[in-house]
Amino acid sequence: MQNLFSEFSCWVWLKDVPEINCYGEFCENFSAADGEKLRLLLSAEGQYAVFFNGEYIPSTQYPDYPFYKAVQSVNLEPKAAENKLVIQVLYCGDDSFVARKETPGLRFEVWQGERLLCASGENTAARLMGGYQSGKVKKITPQLGAGVVYRNPQAHPWGKASAVRKACRMVKKPVQELTLGGRPGVRLLTQGVFTIHESGLHQYAGLAFREISSMIEDYEKLEYGNKIRFPSEKGIRFRVEEGDGIYLILDLEEETAGYLDMELVCPEPVRADISYGEHLEDLRIRTDVGGRHFTFQWEVKEQRSRFVHYFHRVGARYLQLFIYGKEVVVYYAGIVPVSYPFFGEAEFSSADHLHDQIFRTAKHTLRCCVHQHYEDCPWREQALYAFDSRNQMLFGYYAFGEMKQPKASLRLMALSQREDGLLELCAPARASVNIPSFSLMFIVALEEYCRYSGDLLFGEEMLPTAERILEVFHRHVKDGLVWNFTEPGYWNFYEWRPMLDATPIERKEALAPSAEAPLQLLYILALQRISKIYEYLGRSASKEEEIRILKRGMEQFWNPDAGVYVSFIREGKMMQGAELVQALALCTEIVPKERQKPLREKLHKGELVRASMATSIFVYEALLQDPETYGEAVFEEVAARWGRMLYQGATAFWETDNGAEDFEGAGSLCHAWSCVPVYLYGAYILGVRPVKPGVWKKTETVSGGIRGVSGKLCSPEGVIEISQN
Secondary structure, eight states, X not given: OXXXXXXXXXXXXXXXXXXXXXXXXEEEXXXXXXXXXXXXXXXXXXXXXXXXXXXXXXXXXXXXXTTBEEEEEEEEOOXXXXXXXXXXXXXXXXXXXXXXXXXXXXXXXXXXXXXXXXXXXXXXXXXEOSSBOXXXXXXXXXXXXXXXXXXXXXXXXXXXXXXXXXXXXXXXXXXXXXXXXXXXXXXXXXXXXXXXXTTOOGGGOEEEEOOHHHHSTTGGGOTXXXXXXXXXXXXXXXXXXXXXXXXXXXXXXXXXXXXXXXXXEOSSOEEEEEEEESOOTTSSOOXXXXXXXOEEEEEEOSSOEEEEOOSOOEEEEEEEEEESSSEEEEEEEEEEEEEOOOSOOOEEEOXXXXXXXXXXXXXXXXXXXXXXSBXXXXXXXXXXXXXXXXXXXXXXXXXXXXXXXXXXXXXXXXXXXXXXXXXXXXXXXXXXXXXXXHHHHHHHHHHHHHHHHOOHHHHHHHHHHHHHHHHHHHTTEETTEEBOOOSTTBOOOOSSSTTTTOSOSOOSSOOOOOEEHHHXXXXXXXXXXXXXXXXXXXXXXXXXXXXXXXXXXXXXGEXXXXXXXXXXXXXXXXXXXXXXXXXXXXXXXXXXXHHHHHHHHHHHHTOSBOOXXXXXXXXXXXXXXXXHHHHHHHHHHHHHHHHXXXXXXXXXXXXXXXXXXXXXXXXXXXXXXXXXXXXXXXXXXXXXXXXXXXXXXXXXXXXXXXXXXXXXXXXXTEEEEEEOO
């Protein structure tokens, strides 16, 4: 690591401003010579937006730590001798699942060749941003932090920045900069007048539908007919005479992740509330659920104005506008897509259009769930979890051939390692709870990265982190069993199924000791995977003896009457038969031969607690150990399970089978951990796998009852094309 900045710049911030949710603006004017491009280096605590000579430059702060602070490098085209650089920064100032509280600051330099043109310092012009309400506002979710209130964008006077002491070790931004798309088309679904509820929450507002012809003058002359779409070059004027204002519900026509983009005008300044969501199960957007509030507030001016919010990404299928006035002209209301530029693009096609659409939808879901790092979902959390990311990385190898993003996310997780040896629940967050099993999945993901990429140097770099994690679990082994983490602050979660979810999440009291088969099997899996890394690196280290002890210990979970491994042993009692446990036992190959076929048959018949979509990968891999018997059954279930979502209008795959109604109405409808079919199509139907680190080859295939298969995958050595009859 090195300081990428020169000695001529320093960290700066504002004086006497709110300590949380603070929007700052910084400006430098400078001269540049003709011809040669400029290079901007910048880093901030929080999120920022860069404007050069009035034009937005794609710019985002990589989530990081003071000891691993990312610097973006941007090439700029000078358009005049005199140039203006404006950098707007949102400093959260609070711990969440996507950021941690650190000393606020911004640092930047502009270079032309070897000549420094400007640098952040005490002469940098600085002020609070006009319009945005800094300080405490209602949170979007506990994971995402504060929401957005933008009123009366009167400019504050410019002052001078203040130098701040901020010790950081700087690194080049480890991933590509995000790209912005154009304005996608948006369709008006319904409209009318609203009456706000006494609670002020839109979830409970009175909505009264009105015919579109009653709200738009000369409606019959519109070229749109009865299908109104945006953007509209001339704008569409809506008028009402009653209620507290106008409501509009808009369909983006597919799950979209990006920046809110509004262009409206009203006869006088009025409040506009912009809500976003993934469904209309309540005949409106579910704006307020379980303490979450998916609404941004904006004051529309009497002149045509555009509002693009660059500091939070939102994930949504639908938008809902509450205009607190009797008239509004809408030119556009939508989301500008923000995407990570992947290395490549895989293809899969067959004679079965349902499987083809499942592949396309899974790929779109994966794309929506990665930006600066992998995200569990774009709507509710946008957080980097080790378990979720393991799935995303593995599926992403088959969807995009991407290697830079997995490497960066694995390093970001490794840097979060706590004093107790486990990784933070999310990186680079500070979370109040920790899921021990997720740290084991980091090791699984690391081995798969080494295997799929061939980047063994990184595997060696990460080994100390992985070995320290395993030491933690070694201390939880007693009499051949792995015991739960009993202290408050640990959440013994495995998947969203009864008992396996270990709810409640937070507690003040210690738990009773419990031997837990999912934890034991995930520990065995992690030991097996680190042994693979040792093998790749040519090391003689081995975990065979510990695996042998744990394998023998697993016999204590065997229930001969039920013919399954139970999930838990508590106070001497055997509890629960779950698909996840049987599948993990088969995948780790610890099951005696005589039990293997009966266990697979139980998985096939669905006699046990069903595995969630996120963990179903283990079930399908266990069944596909016997492809002749279960190959077609697995892909029939894929068609039924993922096809069910498509038949209900899904454009992305859900967090769980229950969709929006899970988690007391807060279920995500775009969750990358559910994109299992991408992997199954690539590894089994196309039959492409790494035969050694970084070398992918076509191996044995599974027909799965799918005919006319062809595909293209992007491997480290180049494109692999597969065609089958």
